[in-house]
Amino acid sequence: MHWTSLPFSREASQELSSLSLLAVLGAMGYWDVPDGTDCVQKTWITTKVATTIxxxxxxxxxxxxxxxxxxxxxxxxxxxxxxxxxxxxxxxARTHSITTGASACLGLGVLAFFGKVAKLENWRLIGPPKL
Known part of the structure; x- marks a missing residue:
């Protein structure tokens, strides 16, 4: 699903994606390595995140x-x-956690379901009201 098919503005979608990515990078230890040091480790972490996504x-x-x-x-x-x-x-499966898998299944499934419903019914979640 491309961001243009969701009932969000481009800026809101990019902000949400950025916040999610920062949280994932933090969980994988990216912020544990001081900036300007061990660039190979930081590159490896971001590559793993990008591949998974x-x-x-x-x-x-x-x-x-x-x-x-x-x-x-x-x-x-x-x-x-x-x-x-x-x-x-x-x-x-990637995180070796049944709890993560079950909750991500439910969470991403519900998010995708309502994303499709919103598109079919022309919901507007962000933006000025229609007058």
Missing amino acids: AAMGAIFGMTTCLTAQVRDAPDEPVNYFVGGCASGIFLG
Whole structure:
């Protein structure tokens, strides 16, 4: 799902992505290494984060598409829930944590589900009100 398909402004979407990325980098130890030192370690951490996020995006896209084809229901929000859940399960497997996988499955699935519902129903979450 590209940011333009969500009912958010570009700036709000980028801010949310930046905050999420900073939290993930902190959890992986990026901030434990002082700036200007051990650049190889910092590069390795950011590469692992980027690879994981890219894999989650690919899993989401493929699962959503295949679910829509199998169910013969291309515009159903349930397809997005399944795609988000599959991405969450991958994250749990990557972190070796069933708790992370289960909560990410539920969280990403619900977020993707309502993202699709918002797009179908033209919800506006951010921006000036329509008069």
